[in-house]
Amino acid sequence: MNQGLTIKLLGLALVIVSALFLTSCTEEPKNQLESVQQQGYIKVYTRISPTTMYVGEEGFSGFEYDLVKLFADELGVRVQIVTENDIAKILREVSSGRADFAAAGLTVTKQREEYLRFGPPYQEITSKLVYKQGNDRPRDFSQVDKNLTVVANSSHSEELLNAQQDYPNLSWTERSDLTPQDLLDGVLDGTFDYTIVDSNELQLARQVQPELAVAFSISEPEPLAWAFPKGTDNSLYIKAIEFFSKIRGDGTLAYLTERYYGHLSKFDYVGNREFLRAIEDKLDKYRPYFYEAAANDLDWRLLAAMGYQESHWEPHARSPTGVRGLMMLTLNTAKQLGVKNRLDAEQSILGGADYLRLVKEKIPDRIEEPDRTWFALAAYNVGFGHLEDARRLAEGDGANPDKWLDVKEYLPLLRQKKWYSRTRYGYARGDEPVKYVNNIRMYYQVLKQVAEPKAGGSELVDPETESMQEGEEIGDNGQDEENILGTDEALAETESDKSQDDTEK
Template identity: 35%
Template sequence: MAIKRPPKRLSPHRQAIKMLKRINRRHVKVAVAGTLAASTLALQPMQNALDMVRSSGELHLVGVSSPSTFFQQDGHTHGLQFELAQQFANELGVKLVVDSVTSPHRVLQSIRRNQAQLALTGITADDPRLERLRVSNPVIEVQQQLVQRNDQRMPKDISGLTGKVVGVVAGSTEAQHLKDSVREVENVKIIEIRQGKSLDLLGLLDEGRVDFVAMNSREFDAFRPLFPNLRDSMSLERTDAVSWVFMKSGDHSLYQAAQDFLVRKQADGTLQRLAEFYSNGNVFDSYGAKHFNRDIANRLPHYQSLFERESTATDVDWRLLAAIAYQESKWNPNAVSPTGVKGLMMLTQGTASMMGVKNREHAGQSIHGGSAYFKYIHDRMPESVAEPDRTWMALASYNMGPAHILRARKLTERNGGDANSWLDVSRNLRQLAQDNRRQGRSVPDVGQGLHYVQQVRRYYDAIALNTQVTLSKTQVASLDFDISNSTTQ
């Protein structure tokens, strides 16, 4: 029987060496694994700002709601810069998410804290507050101007403000420009309101509590329908650019994509067409605003309940239905056109029969028929057409006929445009008219159709503004301005 020998004992020195070798081998394995992991991460490209927006599926926009940015009606957002930003988001293949805040200060806070990727500040590109941010190419231009009452004499030049009181929103670009403009003029009192907005300023002017107010041309253009007794006054000889604003960092990817987009939209005329579409033109000059306010006060109350009833039935904003009727007949139930369309909604005999209207000159029947027909057209727009383009195309169809807009959408698609964008479709309507003329088809009156959509949009915004805003004397009186603390030049 073999005798087992006990294992040979290593000296303490050799045991220590053996243990160190095991530890070293383990460390080598860990180090190799760490190196491989680091190498793998290094091979994966880091996402830049543009890639992060695309991978998240959302572009976050922050801004102050205003006539030059965006505004909401009937649960939908529209406006010049909103539509432009929506096009940019569409190009990136992402959803545009809009965060409306109350002041430019909050807009700047959001963009600096990276809570949004795109900011609409409403302040002009040369404002010192934008120095540490990235400012895009100009999106729109605004004219700095004074506004006055109709019964005032217009000053010939800036010296005509001597002894006058001029109101302006505190912290606005206009406030700084006004102070610069009157620096050499004696005894000009500048009132800076801190708890109100442009609309409140116009209320102060309308009541005679200030002699002039300073604001940009687009702001006054939008609010003019409410103030038939106010008019444009002297220009402050300053045209400024309003731009998009981005956070300033070493990553230029999203900013550069926006720059390239704006250059293209400037070149193809999109910026100009949007600016024209969202302007009021001369519709609400002193004469137009006076007549509109008269009709709002004297005619609309007779029919508002009928519009509201049809709004409940069709789920279309009653103010849009009222705007269609105002464009059609100025709310005159006895209106008749040379072509035989009649009534408050100016229905053809065919449309009236289709909608079950027996008496086109009966206000209730006319409003019912016109509202039902607009709803019929609106609901038959393809699901891919989102608001507000859906409304604009439905209005064009209401005026020109759905078949023309359907063919214009197909033509837009063939020409490489966006068939879901009213701006793109409207550009192809003239070519459609030419093609129809050559082919012997019915030729749409393109000029009339484009004018119709724009006019209804103007009246819609004006009616909404008139019904949403109450110029309370208590509110105006409580505005935080103190003449004793105002700036006197």
């Protein structure tokens, strides 16, 4: 190669390098949002917990999980979820920028706000000091003189440090290797005398562990929010603010809250104990009938929850209105379904399941689960015509007639002449189906925790959540305008139906 050619090639190379250098200098760096969208996923830290994320029978689920997936859908990206129960590590990873944010049921505290910034609050909790029912109840921290253990680096640690200023002798142990549920289990088995957990976690736990008792609250209501790293790049943070504004405005946040917590009411220690005892003493006797009745389209545990609500699983139960049997069928309904003896447990359960299917078929197809089932249960209790009346009232008032969250507020109005005078089917004790559905949901959730599903059976699943399970990466520590309300026909039992008696033995 001659010298002239070499010089020309070197010159050309220099021009190319210079051009690339100038291009790189003039190209503005991408912000966090653009980087996330370019890489195609967001990296999120969370904890395994009933209130955040867990692996259920149908895959990943949980309040925080659903929120994160909806946010990812808004961004048009996938989710890389890293599960970690060490709160300190979660906070470090986020503050260092090694994660986009944390969605882990984190309480907003002054200390954390020094090195993190929090998105809009989506839930409020209080911190509760928990002890075992039957033991001495402390009234304040001066009486907490035994083993108090909390999750390390939690908001409860900060609260205890603040309390120590007024109670100098207060002491406690912090454990990074245990989850809130581990600590609650430890209180029940005697490993710990006391622990502190968030009120939402305690509410869910007490469904199956009613001996968990509240000594006192150690905080005022506190907000939960996503945690983001501090910095000058606000792009993803602003997008999260917009997202929460949107889901709060369109009702999605309220819907999710109702879905996960709507069945929880004031804690009934005696009622919960009785239900758990009935599971141990009675359920196995009727389980084969619930299995048979469920077939492949219903969850046997939902039918069992209905049966307990109706009769406490008593096959000879009867009411003054004439309904009888384990599933408390009226005489007319039993005849319609071919049930010859309502006091026969198997016939009653099979008839109850078939009646639920009949009612469910009346629900407009556009209504998805789980609202479809809640509507069917309400109609099973109060009659389809009265349910439709409530849905019309909701629609006329600007509420959504296809969401149980909205319609359950209008059913009780059927007791008031101002409202029922505007309906087709008139007066109804509309508060009763609301309580009915609420109780069944509670029993169902308990049964899902303590009883296995039927092989090849069906579980009640929200299709939106089900579809959201495509594309996530999990790391370990790593509405037809026609027929808005559906049919006008009533699958309702009239008062005259309910007053009929029969000669079943």
